[in-house]
Amino acid sequence: MATVLVTGGTGLIGRHLSHLLLQKGYSIIILTRKKPGHATPNITYAEWDVSRGLIDKDAVMKSDYIIHLAGAGVADERWSAKRKQEIVDSRVKSSELLVKTLQENQHHVKATVSASGIGWYGGDNDASRVKGFTEEAEPDKDFLGETCRLWEQSIEPVQSSGIRLVKMRTGLVLSNDGGALAEFKKPLKFGIAGILGGGDQVMSWIHIDDICRMYLYALQNEQVSGAYNAVAPTPVTNKELTLQTARTMRGKRFIPIYVPSFVLKLILGEMSIEVLKSATVSDSKIRATGFRFLYPSLEAALNELLRNK
Numbered sequence: 601m602a603t604v605l606v607t608g609g610t611g612l613i614g615r616h617l618s619h620l621l622l623q624k625g626y627s628i629i630i631l632t633r634k635k636p637g638h639a640t641p642n643i644t645y646a647e648w649d650v651s652r653g654l655i656d657k658d659a660v661m662k663s664d665y666i667i668h669l670a671g672a673g674v675a676d677e678r679w680s681a682k683r684k685q686e687i688v689d690s691r692v693k694s695s696e697l698l699v700k701t702l703q704e705n706q707h708h709v710k711a712t713v714s715a716s717g718i719g720w721y722g723g724d725n726d727a728s729r730v731k732g733f734t735e736e737a738e739p740d741k742d743f744l745g746e747t748c749r750l751w752e753q754s755i756e757p758v759q760s761s762g763i764r765l766v767k768m769r770t771g772l773v774l775s776n777d778g779g780a781l782a783e784f785k786k787p788l789k790f791g792i793a794g795i796l797g798g799g800d801q802v803m804s805w806i807h808i809d810d811i812c813r814m815y816l817y818a819l820q821n822e823q824v825s826g827a828y829n830a831v832a833p834t835p836v837t838n839k840e841l842t843l844q845t846a847r848t849m850r851g852k853r854f855i856p857i858y859v860p861s862f863v864l865k866l867i868l869g870e871m872s873i874e875v876l877k878s879a880t881v882s883d884s885k886i887r888a889t890g891f892r893f894l895y896p897s898l899e900a901a902l903n904e905l906l907r908n909k
Protein backbone atom coordinates (compact mmCIF):
# COMPACT_ATOMS: atom_id res chain seq x y z
CA MET A 601 0.00 0.00 0.00
CA ALA A 602 1.55 3.34 -1.07
CA THR A 603 1.77 6.15 1.48
CA VAL A 604 0.75 9.74 0.68
CA LEU A 605 1.95 12.64 2.83
CA VAL A 606 -0.64 15.44 2.69
CA THR A 607 0.48 18.85 3.98
CA GLY A 608 -2.48 21.02 5.02
CA GLY A 609 -4.56 17.83 4.89
CA THR A 610 -6.89 19.19 7.59
CA GLY A 611 -8.28 21.87 5.22
CA LEU A 612 -11.19 21.91 2.77
CA ILE A 613 -9.50 20.07 -0.11
CA GLY A 614 -7.29 17.97 2.17
CA ARG A 615 -10.19 16.41 4.11
CA HIS A 616 -12.05 15.37 0.95
CA LEU A 617 -8.89 14.23 -0.78
CA SER A 618 -7.77 12.14 2.21
CA HIS A 619 -11.15 10.42 2.18
CA LEU A 620 -10.79 9.65 -1.56
CA LEU A 621 -7.21 8.39 -1.14
CA LEU A 622 -8.30 6.09 1.70
CA GLN A 623 -11.09 4.70 -0.49
CA LYS A 624 -8.49 3.97 -3.17
CA GLY A 625 -6.34 2.04 -0.71
CA TYR A 626 -3.59 4.57 0.03
CA SER A 627 -2.17 5.01 3.49
CA ILE A 628 -2.22 8.66 4.63
CA ILE A 629 0.02 10.83 6.78
CA ILE A 630 -1.24 14.37 7.37
CA LEU A 631 1.48 16.92 8.05
CA THR A 632 -0.09 19.55 10.32
CA ARG A 633 0.89 22.37 12.67
CA LYS A 634 -1.01 20.65 15.51
CA LYS A 635 -2.10 17.03 15.76
CA PRO A 636 -5.82 16.71 16.59
CA GLY A 637 -6.78 15.40 20.04
CA HIS A 638 -8.98 12.69 18.51
CA ALA A 639 -7.87 9.74 16.37
CA THR A 640 -9.08 9.46 12.76
CA PRO A 641 -9.34 5.87 11.50
CA ASN A 642 -6.53 4.95 9.07
CA ILE A 643 -4.91 8.42 9.14
CA THR A 644 -1.61 9.14 10.86
CA TYR A 645 -0.70 12.70 11.86
CA ALA A 646 2.80 14.19 11.88
CA GLU A 647 3.80 17.71 12.92
CA TRP A 648 5.86 20.52 11.45
CA ASP A 649 6.62 24.10 12.39
CA VAL A 650 7.48 25.90 9.20
CA SER A 651 8.65 29.19 10.77
CA ARG A 652 11.13 27.31 12.99
CA GLY A 653 12.19 24.93 10.22
CA LEU A 654 11.02 21.84 12.14
CA ILE A 655 9.54 18.81 10.39
CA ASP A 656 8.90 15.14 11.21
CA LYS A 657 11.54 13.67 8.86
CA ASP A 658 10.32 10.08 9.37
CA ALA A 659 6.95 11.03 7.90
CA VAL A 660 8.65 12.30 4.74
CA MET A 661 10.95 9.25 4.54
CA LYS A 662 7.98 6.86 4.80
CA SER A 663 6.12 8.51 1.92
CA ASP A 664 5.77 7.46 -1.72
CA TYR A 665 3.95 10.65 -2.72
CA ILE A 666 3.55 14.19 -1.37
CA ILE A 667 0.49 16.36 -1.83
CA HIS A 668 1.33 19.91 -0.77
CA LEU A 669 -1.76 21.94 0.15
CA ALA A 670 -0.58 23.94 3.18
CA GLY A 671 -0.98 27.70 3.20
CA ALA A 672 -2.66 30.47 5.19
CA GLY A 673 -6.20 31.04 3.80
CA VAL A 674 -6.10 33.67 1.05
CA ALA A 675 -9.67 34.87 1.74
CA ASP A 676 -9.80 34.29 5.50
CA GLU A 677 -8.69 37.79 6.62
CA ARG A 678 -8.22 41.30 5.22
CA TRP A 679 -4.91 41.68 3.39
CA SER A 680 -2.83 43.71 5.83
CA ALA A 681 0.91 43.81 5.05
CA LYS A 682 1.41 41.23 7.84
CA ARG A 683 -1.29 38.91 6.47
CA LYS A 684 0.11 39.14 2.93
CA GLN A 685 3.51 38.10 4.24
CA GLU A 686 1.90 35.17 6.06
CA ILE A 687 0.08 34.10 2.87
CA VAL A 688 3.38 34.03 0.97
CA ASP A 689 5.63 32.63 3.73
CA SER A 690 3.29 29.78 4.70
CA ARG A 691 3.51 28.53 1.11
CA VAL A 692 7.08 29.35 0.14
CA LYS A 693 8.80 28.43 3.43
CA SER A 694 6.81 25.18 3.73
CA SER A 695 7.86 24.22 0.18
CA GLU A 696 11.48 25.08 1.00
CA LEU A 697 11.35 22.93 4.13
CA LEU A 698 10.01 19.97 2.13
CA VAL A 699 12.68 20.46 -0.55
CA LYS A 700 15.48 20.67 2.05
CA THR A 701 14.25 17.54 3.83
CA LEU A 702 14.10 15.59 0.56
CA GLN A 703 17.54 16.79 -0.56
CA GLU A 704 19.23 15.95 2.74
CA ASN A 705 17.72 12.50 3.30
CA GLN A 706 17.32 9.18 1.53
CA HIS A 707 13.72 9.05 0.33
CA HIS A 708 11.53 7.10 -2.07
CA VAL A 709 9.07 9.87 -3.02
CA LYS A 710 8.02 9.36 -6.66
CA ALA A 711 5.84 12.42 -7.23
CA THR A 712 4.76 15.67 -5.59
CA VAL A 713 1.50 17.37 -6.46
CA SER A 714 1.42 20.95 -5.19
CA ALA A 715 -1.45 23.39 -4.98
CA SER A 716 -1.21 26.68 -6.82
CA GLY A 717 -3.95 29.06 -7.90
CA ILE A 718 -5.46 30.68 -10.97
CA GLY A 719 -4.46 33.93 -9.24
CA TRP A 720 -1.31 33.28 -11.35
CA TYR A 721 -3.11 34.83 -14.35
CA GLY A 722 -4.49 38.15 -13.14
CA GLY A 723 -7.52 39.59 -14.94
CA ASP A 724 -8.90 38.75 -18.38
CA ASN A 725 -7.56 40.20 -21.60
CA ASP A 726 -9.11 40.00 -25.08
CA ALA A 727 -7.54 36.59 -25.84
CA SER A 728 -8.36 34.95 -22.50
CA ARG A 729 -11.98 36.07 -22.73
CA VAL A 730 -12.28 34.02 -25.91
CA LYS A 731 -10.15 30.93 -25.29
CA GLY A 732 -9.20 31.12 -21.60
CA PHE A 733 -5.79 31.52 -19.95
CA THR A 734 -3.50 28.60 -20.75
CA GLU A 735 -0.62 27.37 -18.63
CA GLU A 736 2.20 29.00 -20.60
CA ALA A 737 0.92 32.53 -19.75
CA GLU A 738 3.27 34.64 -17.64
CA PRO A 739 2.29 35.26 -13.99
CA ASP A 740 0.50 38.54 -13.28
CA LYS A 741 2.33 41.26 -11.39
CA ASP A 742 -0.42 41.69 -8.75
CA PHE A 743 -0.24 40.20 -5.23
CA LEU A 744 -1.75 36.80 -6.06
CA GLY A 745 0.18 36.50 -9.33
CA GLU A 746 3.42 37.15 -7.45
CA THR A 747 2.38 34.77 -4.64
CA CYS A 748 1.70 31.96 -7.12
CA ARG A 749 4.99 32.60 -8.93
CA LEU A 750 7.00 32.39 -5.68
CA TRP A 751 4.96 29.37 -4.51
CA GLU A 752 5.53 27.36 -7.71
CA GLN A 753 9.18 28.40 -7.85
CA SER A 754 9.75 27.28 -4.26
CA ILE A 755 8.56 23.71 -4.86
CA GLU A 756 10.30 23.25 -8.24
CA PRO A 757 13.66 22.07 -6.77
CA VAL A 758 12.01 18.76 -5.69
CA GLN A 759 12.64 17.76 -9.30
CA SER A 760 16.39 17.77 -8.66
CA SER A 761 15.78 14.86 -6.25
CA GLY A 762 14.28 12.87 -9.16
CA ILE A 763 10.69 13.62 -8.21
CA ARG A 764 7.95 14.24 -10.79
CA LEU A 765 6.20 17.55 -10.00
CA VAL A 766 2.65 18.63 -10.82
CA LYS A 767 1.31 22.10 -9.97
CA MET A 768 -2.45 22.52 -9.73
CA ARG A 769 -3.53 26.07 -10.61
CA THR A 770 -6.82 25.73 -8.82
CA GLY A 771 -9.96 27.75 -9.49
CA LEU A 772 -12.82 28.53 -7.09
CA VAL A 773 -13.58 25.23 -5.36
CA LEU A 774 -17.32 24.60 -4.88
CA SER A 775 -18.05 22.49 -1.80
CA ASN A 776 -20.71 22.22 0.91
CA ASP A 777 -18.08 22.25 3.63
CA GLY A 778 -16.69 25.78 3.32
CA GLY A 779 -14.96 28.03 0.81
CA ALA A 780 -16.72 30.28 -1.71
CA LEU A 781 -20.07 28.46 -1.95
CA ALA A 782 -20.64 28.80 1.80
CA GLU A 783 -20.31 32.59 1.38
CA PHE A 784 -22.73 32.65 -1.59
CA LYS A 785 -25.25 30.63 0.47
CA LYS A 786 -25.26 32.94 3.53
CA PRO A 787 -27.50 35.78 2.15
CA LEU A 788 -29.69 33.18 0.41
CA LYS A 789 -30.90 32.00 3.81
CA PHE A 790 -32.69 35.37 3.89
CA GLY A 791 -33.81 35.12 0.26
CA ILE A 792 -31.12 37.50 -1.07
CA ALA A 793 -28.89 36.64 -4.03
CA GLY A 794 -25.91 39.01 -3.70
CA ILE A 795 -24.37 39.72 -7.11
CA LEU A 796 -20.87 41.16 -6.69
CA GLY A 797 -20.10 44.47 -8.46
CA GLY A 798 -21.46 44.45 -12.01
CA GLY A 799 -21.68 40.63 -11.92
CA ASP A 800 -20.16 40.18 -15.38
CA GLN A 801 -16.71 39.12 -14.08
CA VAL A 802 -15.94 35.50 -15.06
CA MET A 803 -15.31 32.97 -12.30
CA SER A 804 -13.46 29.77 -13.16
CA TRP A 805 -14.75 27.16 -10.71
CA ILE A 806 -14.38 23.43 -9.99
CA HIS A 807 -16.47 20.93 -7.99
CA ILE A 808 -14.73 19.56 -4.87
CA ASP A 809 -15.00 15.96 -6.14
CA ASP A 810 -13.33 16.90 -9.42
CA ILE A 811 -10.41 18.76 -7.80
CA CYS A 812 -9.80 15.74 -5.55
CA ARG A 813 -10.07 13.34 -8.51
CA MET A 814 -7.60 15.55 -10.38
CA TYR A 815 -5.06 15.32 -7.52
CA LEU A 816 -5.44 11.52 -7.55
CA TYR A 817 -5.12 11.45 -11.35
CA ALA A 818 -1.94 13.56 -11.22
CA LEU A 819 -0.50 11.28 -8.57
CA GLN A 820 -1.24 8.10 -10.53
CA ASN A 821 -0.36 9.15 -14.09
CA GLU A 822 3.34 9.45 -14.87
CA GLN A 823 2.75 11.40 -18.09
CA VAL A 824 1.20 14.24 -16.06
CA SER A 825 3.91 16.74 -15.17
CA GLY A 826 4.23 20.54 -14.81
CA ALA A 827 1.45 23.13 -14.35
CA TYR A 828 -2.23 22.37 -15.01
CA ASN A 829 -5.28 24.53 -14.65
CA ALA A 830 -7.68 22.82 -12.25
CA VAL A 831 -10.94 24.38 -13.42
CA ALA A 832 -14.15 23.00 -14.95
CA PRO A 833 -14.66 23.40 -18.72
CA THR A 834 -17.44 25.99 -18.26
CA PRO A 835 -16.41 29.19 -16.46
CA VAL A 836 -19.43 31.43 -15.71
CA THR A 837 -20.02 35.04 -14.72
CA ASN A 838 -20.50 35.95 -11.08
CA LYS A 839 -24.13 36.80 -11.91
CA GLU A 840 -24.72 33.35 -13.45
CA LEU A 841 -23.06 31.64 -10.49
CA THR A 842 -25.12 33.63 -7.98
CA LEU A 843 -28.44 33.20 -9.77
CA GLN A 844 -27.91 29.49 -10.50
CA THR A 845 -27.06 28.93 -6.82
CA ALA A 846 -30.20 30.84 -5.81
CA ARG A 847 -32.45 28.95 -8.23
CA THR A 848 -31.06 25.58 -7.16
CA MET A 849 -31.56 26.37 -3.47
CA ARG A 850 -34.79 28.37 -3.55
CA GLY A 851 -36.55 28.00 -6.91
CA LYS A 852 -38.05 31.45 -7.54
CA ARG A 853 -38.09 32.56 -3.88
CA PHE A 854 -35.22 35.05 -3.89
CA ILE A 855 -34.43 38.67 -4.74
CA PRO A 856 -31.24 39.49 -6.71
CA ILE A 857 -29.35 42.44 -5.23
CA TYR A 858 -26.22 44.01 -6.72
CA VAL A 859 -23.54 44.73 -4.09
CA PRO A 860 -21.68 47.77 -5.51
CA SER A 861 -17.93 47.56 -6.00
CA PHE A 862 -17.27 50.43 -3.57
CA VAL A 863 -19.12 48.57 -0.77
CA LEU A 864 -17.03 45.46 -1.45
CA LYS A 865 -13.90 47.61 -1.33
CA LEU A 866 -14.97 49.01 2.05
CA ILE A 867 -15.71 45.54 3.47
CA LEU A 868 -12.85 43.56 1.93
CA GLY A 869 -10.15 46.17 1.27
CA GLU A 870 -7.58 45.12 -1.37
CA MET A 871 -9.01 41.57 -1.41
CA SER A 872 -12.09 42.98 -3.21
CA ILE A 873 -9.95 42.96 -6.38
CA GLU A 874 -10.16 39.18 -6.30
CA VAL A 875 -13.96 38.92 -6.24
CA LEU A 876 -14.34 41.66 -8.83
CA LYS A 877 -11.63 40.35 -11.17
CA SER A 878 -12.63 38.42 -14.29
CA ALA A 879 -10.49 35.36 -15.07
CA THR A 880 -11.48 32.96 -17.83
CA VAL A 881 -9.22 29.94 -17.43
CA SER A 882 -8.89 27.03 -19.87
CA ASP A 883 -9.09 23.36 -18.82
CA SER A 884 -7.85 22.13 -22.22
CA LYS A 885 -4.39 20.93 -21.07
CA ILE A 886 -5.63 18.54 -18.36
CA ARG A 887 -8.48 17.34 -20.61
CA ALA A 888 -5.98 16.57 -23.38
CA THR A 889 -4.26 14.09 -21.03
CA GLY A 890 -7.51 12.10 -20.76
CA PHE A 891 -8.93 13.52 -17.52
CA ARG A 892 -12.75 13.58 -17.50
CA PHE A 893 -14.85 15.79 -15.24
CA LEU A 894 -17.75 14.36 -13.24
CA TYR A 895 -19.27 17.88 -13.07
CA PRO A 896 -18.41 19.77 -16.28
CA SER A 897 -21.39 22.15 -16.02
CA LEU A 898 -22.34 24.49 -13.17
CA GLU A 899 -25.89 23.14 -13.21
CA ALA A 900 -24.66 19.57 -12.64
CA ALA A 901 -22.26 20.70 -9.91
CA LEU A 902 -24.85 22.74 -8.00
CA ASN A 903 -27.54 20.08 -8.37
CA GLU A 904 -25.20 17.59 -6.74
CA LEU A 905 -24.10 19.99 -4.00
CA LEU A 906 -27.34 21.75 -3.12
CA ARG A 907 -30.34 19.56 -3.94
CA ASN A 908 -31.89 17.72 -0.97
CA LYS A 909 -29.21 18.91 1.43
Ligand SMILES: NC(=O)c1ccc[n+]([C@@H]2O[C@H](COP(=O)([O-])OP(=O)(O)OC[C@H]3O[C@@H](n4cnc5c(N)ncnc54)[C@H](OP(=O)(O)O)[C@@H]3O)[C@@H](O)[C@H]2O)c1
Nearest residue numbers: 608610611612613632633669670671672690715717770773
Ligand atom coordinates in the same frame (compact mmCIF):
# COMPACT_ATOMS: atom_id res chain seq x y z
N1 LIG B 1 -10.30 26.17 -1.92
C1 LIG B 1 -10.11 26.92 -3.01
O1 LIG B 1 -11.09 27.47 -3.62
C2 LIG B 1 -8.71 27.09 -3.56
C3 LIG B 1 -8.53 27.80 -4.76
C4 LIG B 1 -7.23 28.00 -5.25
C5 LIG B 1 -6.13 27.48 -4.57
N2 LIG B 1 -6.35 26.80 -3.41
C6 LIG B 1 -5.16 26.33 -2.66
O2 LIG B 1 -5.23 24.94 -2.37
C7 LIG B 1 -4.68 24.69 -1.08
C8 LIG B 1 -5.70 23.95 -0.24
O3 LIG B 1 -6.90 24.72 -0.23
P1 LIG B 1 -7.98 24.57 0.94
O4 LIG B 1 -9.19 25.31 0.49
O5 LIG B 1 -8.08 23.15 1.37
O6 LIG B 1 -7.27 25.42 2.09
P2 LIG B 1 -7.62 25.50 3.65
O7 LIG B 1 -8.96 24.89 3.92
O8 LIG B 1 -7.41 26.91 4.06
O9 LIG B 1 -6.51 24.56 4.31
C9 LIG B 1 -5.16 24.84 4.20
C10 LIG B 1 -4.38 24.15 5.32
O10 LIG B 1 -3.10 24.75 5.38
C11 LIG B 1 -2.61 24.74 6.71
N3 LIG B 1 -2.19 26.10 7.08
C12 LIG B 1 -2.97 27.19 7.31
N4 LIG B 1 -2.23 28.24 7.66
C13 LIG B 1 -0.92 27.80 7.68
C14 LIG B 1 0.32 28.42 7.98
N5 LIG B 1 0.38 29.70 8.36
N6 LIG B 1 1.44 27.67 7.87
C15 LIG B 1 1.40 26.36 7.49
N7 LIG B 1 0.23 25.71 7.21
C16 LIG B 1 -0.90 26.44 7.30
C17 LIG B 1 -3.75 24.30 7.63
O11 LIG B 1 -3.45 22.98 8.09
P3 LIG B 1 -2.99 22.70 9.62
O12 LIG B 1 -3.81 23.61 10.49
O13 LIG B 1 -3.34 21.26 9.81
O14 LIG B 1 -1.54 22.98 9.70
C18 LIG B 1 -4.98 24.30 6.71
O15 LIG B 1 -5.88 23.25 7.02
C19 LIG B 1 -4.32 26.06 -0.46
O16 LIG B 1 -2.93 26.28 -0.57
C20 LIG B 1 -5.10 27.04 -1.32
O17 LIG B 1 -4.47 28.31 -1.45
C21 LIG B 1 -7.60 26.58 -2.89
